[in-house]
Amino acid sequence: MTGSSISDRIMRWAIYGFVGLVVIFLVAPILIIIPISFSSARYLIFPPPGFSFQWYKELVERPEWLRAFWVSLKVAGLCVVLSLAFGLPASFALVRAKFKLTPLFYALILSPMLLPSVVVGLGLFFLFSKLGITGSVGGLALGQAVVIMPIVVVMITSTLQGFDRRLEQAALIFGASPLTAFRLVTLPIIAPAIISAALFVILLSFDDLLIALFLSDPSTSTLSIAIWNNTTMQISPVIAAVSVCLLGMSILILGLVAIARRWA
Amino acid sequence: MSAIARLRNPKASYALMLLPVLALIGFLFIYPMVDMVARSLGSTQGTLTTQYYAPIFSKTIYLRVLWNTFEISLLTTLVTLVLAYPVAYLIATGRRPLSLFLTVCTLIPFFTSLLVRTYGWMVILSPEGLLNEALGLLGLGPVALLYTRGAVLVGMTYSLLPYMVLTLASVFRGIDPGLMRAAGLFGASNVRAFLHVYFPLSLPGVLGGSLLVFLLAIGYFITPALLGSGRDQMIAMIVYEQVDRSLNWEFAAALSTLLFATTLVVFFVYARVFGLGKALEAKR
Known part of the structure; x- marks a missing residue:
């Protein structure tokens, strides 16, 4: 096919842009949890005011x-x-x-x-x-x-x-x-x-x-x-720490599944 | 001897292999479902009665819950469809790396715990969360995002998007890209070619994905409970509430039977349109 018209090109970029936004929508709620889990605040606030392991410590201690x-x-x-x-x-x-x-x-x-x-x-x-x-x-x-x-x-x-x-x-x-x-x-x-x-x-x-x-x-x-x-x-950041642990478990399991598949 | 006998009559041994699972399903699924329906019709009292169903259709609070369930599920299905269509299109027609990347992104909600995902949305939507802080930078006041109908829709759309994308993509893959090119050669603009050629061919996927998402949405519990307010209660939530707080088991059974029956109806429509085999494998 010969060079596409301008309206076709605009259309294509509109689709890419829209799909890009959907991708952000898909990853945002997962990624946001990671910084929150290291928050030094006592309650949920974004962005976290400082870095701390307090929530992971609470997980192990409670x-x-x-x-x-x-x-x-x-x-x-x-x-x-x-x-x-x-x-x-x-x-x-x-x-x-x-x-x-x-x-x-x-x-x-x-x-x-x-x-x-x-x-x-x-x-x-x-x-x-x-x-x-x-x-x-x-x-x-x-x-x-x-x-x-x-x-x-x-x-x-x-x-x-x-x-x-x-x-x-x-x-x-x-x-x-x-x-x-x-x-x-x-x-x-x-x-x-x-x-x-x-x-x-x-x-x-x-x-x-x-x-x-x-x-x-x-x-x-x-x-x-x-x-x-x-x-x-309440929405305590301790849940973010648990969530990060569960995410780690999901990634570990998916990795193991991929290894099992390759082994086949 | 027994090995040879089994080789000669493998059907008997296969029946033996199916027996445990059928016993399990019979005892832990079919019996409880029959018991639930019977309870909702008054088996614990020994008389047939519709008294446990009456409040669902006469009291405003329960009618409201039924309407919420329908409205939220329908809106979720529509939003999911709009978001999923272009993604599935690029998965089906894009180059391999793009298609793979989009598939992986689509599967993220599939493989993360529902509670974790929902918590992620709470962080984004809460009064001091990501969106409100971003609005604050623009000089806009904090807006109530969490515990609203919008939050429920966002959370449910997020969870159900993979089902829609995967259903659409599998149908899109079967559409011959040559058809669009042919339409172009005959002078149709891309938009026209899409509307008259591609879109009609994609309708089975649209219908299939929508039925599946709607079917899954009407039973949702966690997302509306955590992201919504008291005005966004859905039927699954009050089933649990009746057992947890009100201790009204018979009423819970009636509500649950209603949900059960609705799910079956939607499922049979799906099975009629797409065949039972496809319907059973849809929700993997």
Whole structure:
């Protein structure tokens, strides 16, 4: 094409300018947290009047934050185990078995993820109250697993769909037992997807607030609940310090996922 | 023997692999949902009643909440669409480095905790936050930004933007760029070519993204609770409030059932338009 007209060029720059503003919109609320977390002020003020580690110090010194982090870690770990234990075999069956009801099963397994967490949380709250297991770490992990496991199924089934089954069949022909073929052929190929799925489960479990609001008690307050309690009352810069730690965790996990993908 | 038998009849072993997850979903999802609906209809009293639904549609405060939920979700969907369209366009048609950069930026809200993002907006919008300090430098007085309807819209748009951008970009990628060039060769200006060729082809993405964002928006809780005022209450917030403060479980069940039913309706419209498989994978 020959040189574009002036109006076309103006149009193009208008689009670039607009998208540039959207990019600023996307990164601003994340970046703003970092300077605030080092603020020397006792309350939220921008720009921070000076540099200080006081909020990070408060995080380490106040036992409630460490306790909440510990609860979140336990819940996330248990949630990973549960999501994989239920999600992995299900993913294999969904991709490989040609049941007439497979689409229905798929829809059922994914549906908790599509509903608002409040709805699922309330339903679980009624059930767990009846069973008397609200406020337990196990119950909390089980509740989160219901809404988080669908992600595992989505990730693993999409990997399995691209998996060449002839590799497995070759192993079987050469005399490997199904279990050996799985361990030596299938598992190494899908391991990166499993690791990525597990890491995302950790991220989502730490992120969950609603299931935890319904299912935890003060002794099992997760980090999300501690943040929630501290932002509804006042906007303390200590939340910025927690947020920076959580951001660090997200970046670490995304880095690990990238490494797992490259390894594949 | 058992290994050979299993090889011959893999269906049985696959059924065995599905059983635990179906049991989990049945016990921790289907049963609680049925119980919730039953409770909202009076199962705890032993009689069928609509008394728990009556206040939702007769008391002004609850009608107000329903309207808020609808209005905020609709506005969020529109704003998200306007912001996402050019971004998705550049992702789909731009050169590789630009497209990758924009995709990464789009995914930022996806991978950061919802509470962290919302806190970031509180810092920007608070009375002594970034925007008000900037206004102060221009000699303009502090403006109430936080705890307003506008703040809720900004926060929700921020969280839901990735869903819109990704849905639009996947549709835009399927549009043949040659069509726009052909329109240009036949003398159409870029604007005309866009309006008559590109835009109509992008409509499935617009519809899909809008339904998805609306579906997710009506269940929002954290953002309106932290960035809005009492006048910006949405339905998910009062569901939790009924359990947390009022201890009115049956009323909470009725509100939640309403939200559940609305979500299902929007979802089925989506599934009808785009097919169930696509609908299920939309929200990853």
